[in-house]
Amino acid sequence: RYWREYLRRPHPTVETIQRFLVKAAQEFGVPVEILQAIGQVENNWTQIGPSIDQGWGIMHLVQNNYADTLTEAANLLGVSAQLLRDDARQNIRGGAALLANYAGGPRNSFTQLEEWFEAVKQLSGLIDDELREMQAKRYYEVMKTGVVSSTLWGETIRLEAHPEINLSSRSIRRNIRSADY
Numbered sequence: 135r136y137w138r139e140y141l142r143r144p145h146p147t148v149e150t151i152q153r154f155l156v157k158a159a160q161e162f163g164v165p166v167e168i169l170q171a172i173g174q175v176e177n178n179w180t181q182i183g184p185s186i187d188q189g190w191g192i193m194h195l196v197q198n199n200y201a202d203t204l205t206e207a208a209n210l211l212g213v214s215a216q217l218l219r220d221d222a223r224q225n226i227r228g229g230a231a232l233l234a235n236y237a238g239g240p241r242n243s244f245t246q247l248e249e250w251f252e253a254v255k256q257l258s259g260l261i262d263d264e265l266r267e268m269q270a271k272r273y274y275e276v277m278k279t280g281v282v283s284s285t286l287w288g289e290t291i292r293l294e295a296h297p298e299i300n301l302s303s304r305s306i307r308r309n310i311r312s313a314d315y
Contacts, residue, residue, distance in 0.1 A: 143181075146222050148289040151179050151192065154223045158230035164237070165247055168254060169193070169230055170293050171276040175269075178283055179291055181222040189259065190219045193229030196259035203259045207232050232257050247277060247299055274301055 146154070155173070159166035173179045176194035183190030188198040195218055197204040207228030208215040218228045234241060236253035244250060254273055255266040280295030 145181060145287060147287075148179065148285060148291055151222060151226075154226045158223075158226045161227065162230040162234040163241065164230050164233045165250060167247060167277050167293075167296060168233065168250055168273065169226060171273040172229065172254070172257070173226070174281055174283065174291060174293060175272050175276055178285055180286060181220075181225060183219055187259070191225030191228075192222055193225050193257075194259070195225060195228055195232075198259075200261045201259040203232055203257065204228075206235075210235060229257065247274070247296065248301060251301065271301065274299055 151173070152170075155169045156166050158164075159169055172194070173192040176189065177185070177192065179192055181191050185194065185196075187196055189196045190204055193207075195204040195207050196202070197215065204215050204218055208218055210231040211218075211224065211228055213224060218225045233250070233253050236256040237244070237250060238253075241250070241253070251270055251274070255263075255270040258266045258269040260266045260269055276293065277296050278299040279297075281291070281293045283291050285291060
């Protein structure tokens with residue numbers, strides 16, 4: 135029911151969404167590449183909802199019994215959760231605000247996309263750490279390889295590849311600290 139309603143509304147063009155992503159990245163000091171990848175993986179830059187886990191919009195801000203990134207983002211922006219459900223620009227701003235918030239103060243010294251990994255995991259809004267890790271790796275794989283996809287409206291999304299991304303050292307460090315080595 136909701137999906138039909140959202141799909142009948144005017145939807146921003148790929149060019150407009152790209153502008154929203156760039157402006158939100160600049161406003162909150164986060165990498166646009168991460169915002170682009172999340173939006174592409176979650177719903178191919180479509181402002182729609184709710185998903186099976188009650189995620190909304192391009193950034194898939196969730197509101198369910200184990201996570202509420204939708205309300206958290208609304209509070210950070212000082213807007214209503216409904217606005218984040220309905221408005222692509224505000225939904226993207228909400229995702230960017232959350233990413234900056236989850237990364238905290240250290241983000242100002244980040245020089246590589248990989249350093250955002252833990253914040254990206256948290257932004258996924260999934261129920262447990264294993265699922266959050268898997269989803270974050272999906273986002274990073276899209277960033278590493280790039281993507282070309284078509285929207286529901288026949289427009290093309292092109293995300294540049296960043297082959298320098300390497301999560302293996304991060305994974306190795308995590309495994310060394312594990313209790314079951």
